[in-house]
Every structure is written in structure tokens, then in C-alpha cells.
Amino acid sequence: MDPKISLVTIGVKDLDESIQFYRDGLDLPMRDREPDSDVAFFTLKGAWLSVYPREKLAEDATVPDDGTGFSGMTLAHNVTSEDEVDAVLAEAKAAGGRIVKPAQDTFWGGYSGYFADPDDHLWEVACPDLTDE
Structure with a gap:
């Protein structure tokens, strides 16, 4: 594969x-x-x-369509700055998305937040810690 x-x-x-x-x-x-x-x-x-x-x-x-809550999957969109994270989250909210977790510093050293689309699919918008590069 x-x-x-x-x-x-x-x-x-x-x-x-x-x-x-x-x-x-x-x-x-x-x-x-x-x-x-x-x-x-x-x-x-x-x-x-x-x-x-x-x-x-x-x-x-060939699976039932009765799932609710967390599906066990998120989609991710990585950007290069904290400002871009904030901008993408604002764009998603303006488009009708719901902010699930506002952008914040992460335990892994980056900066990220989550939004949900109209069907509650979760998207993480993240900026990794670039200080070591």
C-alpha cells in the first residue's frame, strides 16, 4: 500500500x-x-x-447510522502562526461553524482550537511550536 x-x-x-x-x-x-x-x-x-x-x-x-456524540475522529488544519489559528477559527464561526474549544496554548507546545461544522465534525486548527526550527 x-x-x-x-x-x-x-x-x-x-x-x-x-x-x-x-x-x-x-x-x-x-x-x-x-x-x-x-x-x-x-x-x-x-x-x-x-x-x-x-x-x-x-x-x-454497511453500518448503522445511529451514532451520536464524539465519532472518534477529528480533521486538522495546520497553519504557521497563532494569528492564523485565530483567523481560521473566526472564519469558521462567521461561516456558521461552532467554536468547540477556543484557541489556546497546548500541552504539546503549540497553539490550537477546535470548531465544529454544521454536522458537528470536529476540526482542529493548530500551529505547532516552531521555536526549535
């Missing part, structure tokens, strides 16, 4: 709301799609992000 991640698909309750959040709110570049398509792809550096109806994603994976 070639160790890389090329696509992350997240199950969403409302496809249009998620498209609005990621494309219009966070300004992620969305690939062209048919108006009646039930999936949207966003081109990121090194990978794609896909949003797909949660119940269909669960069906495709």
Missing part, C-alpha cells in the same frame, strides 16, 4: 448546508457537479474533501 490519504468523505445531514459552509463560508474550491448530484468534492492541497449524505455513507459502509 502506498501510504497516503487522497480523499476524506464526511457524512452530512444537509448537503446544501454543508456545501454552503465549506464552499461559501470557508472558501474551499469545489469541483463542478451536476445540480442533482448527492455528493460534492472540494480540492485541497494533497487530497480531496467529500461531503455525502450521512445515511447513504453509512449504508455504503
